[in-house]
Amino acid sequence: MGLALAVDPPLAAPVVDDQALIAATLAGRPEAFGELVSRYERAVYHLAVRTLHDATEAEDAAQEAFFKAYRALGTFRPGAKFSTWIFTICYRACCDRLGKRKRLSRDELPDRADPSAGPEALAERNDEARRLHAAIDELPEKYRAVITLYHLQGKQYEEIATVLNLPLGTVKTHLFRAKEQLRKALSL
Amino acid sequence: MSSFETPEHMSNHDDDALDRALAALPLAEPPAGFHARVMAATVYRPEPAMRNWETWVIGTVVAIAAWVTWMLATSPLAGDQLADVAAYAVRTTGELTSTYTVLWLAVGMSAAWWISQLSVPSTRSRIEAR
Numbered sequence: 001m002g003l004a005l006a007v008d009p010p011l012a013a014p015v016v017d018d019q020a021l022i023a024a025t026l027a028g029r030p031e032a033f034g035e036l037v038s039r040y041e042r043a044v045y046h047l048a049v050r051t052l053h054d055a056t057e058a059e060d061a062a063q064e065a066f067f068k069a070y071r072a073l074g075t076f077r078p079g080a081k082f083s084t085w086i087f088t089i090c091y092r093a094c095c096d097r098l099g100k101r102k103r104l105s106r107d108e109l110p111d112r113a114d115p116s117a118g119p120e121a122l123a124e125r126n127d128e129a130r131r132l133h134a135a136i137d138e139l140p141e142k143y144r145a146v147i148t149l150y151h152l153q154g155k156q157y158e159e160i161a162t163v164l165n166l167p168l169g170t171v172k173t174h175l176f177r178a179k180e181q182l183r184k185a186l187s188l
Numbered sequence: 189m190s191s192f193e194t195p196e197h198m199s200n201h202d203d204d205a206l207d208r209a210l211a212a213l214p215l216a217e218p219p220a221g222f223h224a225r226v227m228a229a230t231v232y233r234p235e236p237a238m239r240n241w242e243t244w245v246i247g248t249v250v251a252i253a254a255w256v257t258w259m260l261a262t263s264p265l266a267g268d269q270l271a272d273v274a275a276y277a278v279r280t281t282g283e284l285t286s287t288y289t290v291l292w293l294a295v296g297m298s299a300a301w302w303i304s305q306l307s308v309p310s311t312r313s314r315i316e317a318r
Binding site: 025030033038041046049050066067129133154183 | 206209210214215223225226227230231
């Protein structure tokens with residue numbers, strides 16, 4: 001299924017599973033962690049930038065996620081999914097930043113459109129991907145997070161629930177409503 | 189024609205089509221040098237010269253040394269007091285290593301080891317055994 005495209009290992013390289021890469025990293029092979037970073041950097045950055053709507057902050061949050069994951073690699077539970085783990089760390093880092101931003105600005109969380117996407121910018125979004133991105137940007141934060149993880153992880157609802165620390169039913173409801181809003185937005 | 193081109197098409201836009209559109213969305217590209225920065229902050233991060241606990245130990249020793257030096261420099265009786273404390277410490281240490289103390293320590297440790305070897309079944313397994 002193409003939904004998990006972002007986290008597929010590079011095709012040219014021999015496929016080594018994440019567990020083996022974690023074990024190799026813990027055994028002192030830095031290139032193994034490099035491979036893990038290569039596999040997930042786009043997905044993690046994507047999650048951060050979609051959640052925070054700020055490229056600089058997203059980069060910091062994604063970097064922080066990898067740093068925390070590296071430091072806690074020894075505590076990673078064998079059998080768990082690295083993607084879920086790193087997305088959870090990244091999402092929490094993003095939530096922390098959103099919380100700080102809220103405290104600083106005394107404003108509501110930015111669950112509205114990307115501030116950089118004004119009417120002119122939106123008008124320029126004439127292809128499918130851009131229209132869909134714009135529609136996702138318009139979603140409330142809780143729906144946007146679910147749809148972003150759905151994009152990254154596919155139909156793995158339990159994994160999405162773990163990352164967002166939400167009950168499975170809530171994730172399904174959010175996803176349903178997010179899709180409804182996307183359909184509505186795209187049909188305008 | 190794009191699947192999002194017309195409202196008619198969009199009104200019939202089913203779940204699968206939206207799923208396909210989502211799956212086809214390109215991921216945001218991390219900024220140049222992101223991978224290198226992550227690696228520099230993790231696996232290639234230089235080890236700190238000292239670990240946290242080493243810093244604390246050295247700091248404590250330095251603080252005590254500074255305090256003792258200051259005490260000796262400011263109080264004329266500090267030298268005698270320090271000598272008394274040192275003598276007391278030596279005496280106490282000597283008592284700790286006396287045959288009598290070592291014997292009791294051995295008895296205590298031996299008792300602790302024997303007790304640790306006893307296997308007392310948990311309440312649940314005792315109930316199940318009945």
